[in-house]
């Protein structure tokens with residue numbers, strides 16, 4: 001894993017947007033996996049800025065979102081689909097035919113999940129998957145104990161996730177108990193992965209998934225099994241890492257190691 005520690009949320013967002021933009025410039029028909037939540041909001045704002053000011057072209061990019069709450073229609077105010085349109089898609093030249101977000105109000109979530117997996121395959125697989133991390137260490141909605149071989153499926157949300165996400169709803173009882181989520185196996189098949197995290201409340205899980213053992217109890221630790229992961233953190237989220245000096249040395253001397261990392 002390449003660990004990039006930035007001073008604050010603003011720099012985390014700018015750095016991660018630049019990483020995404022670089023991949024789109026390299027491959028115009030990039031297949032991009034996307035996350036929702038608070039963490040990527042400014043990354044998406046930066047991407048919009050790069051689109052408007054530098055002409056970053058999304059017209060051939062295909063996107064697959066990680067997850068959606070079961071029971072919410074695509075235009076529900078708390079749906080991840082609406083989140084994506086409000087925060088990114090409507091501000092760029094996204095082609096709606098190439099935008100995939102799991103359908104929360106599908107009649108048959110299991111069948112839908114299989115269809116979603118097939119669409120990812122048909123698109124040629126995900127080139128770059130953007131991830132956040134939950135307070136319980138989840139990636140997408142792969143809650144503690146999720147199999148590392150899991151595919152897109154229905155997952156019951158963990159108590160902590162329901163409480164964490166209650167801030168987006170009027171009351172905690174309104175938070176859906178289930179979601180459709182890409183599996184860890186699905187995520188690990190992405191060619192490159194970019195995980196972003198900010199804030200002191202993510203410090204413990206970031207230390208656990210980066211420097212702790214690989215364990216289904218912190219599902220983000222599955223990323224240790226992937227060969228191309230970049231983690232962009234702000235200082236508060238990185239505050240419990242023990243090898244900060246090493247990560248910063250690598251970041252600052254990247255030109256020396258770039259060839260070895262193949263980046």
Ligand code: F6R
Pocket residue numbers: 034035036037038039040066067080131132133134135138139140141
């Ligand atoms: C959202 C998702 C989740 C979030 C995680 C962090 O699509 O997959 O795993 O990335 O819950 O959420 P925030 O960014 O709100 O702290």
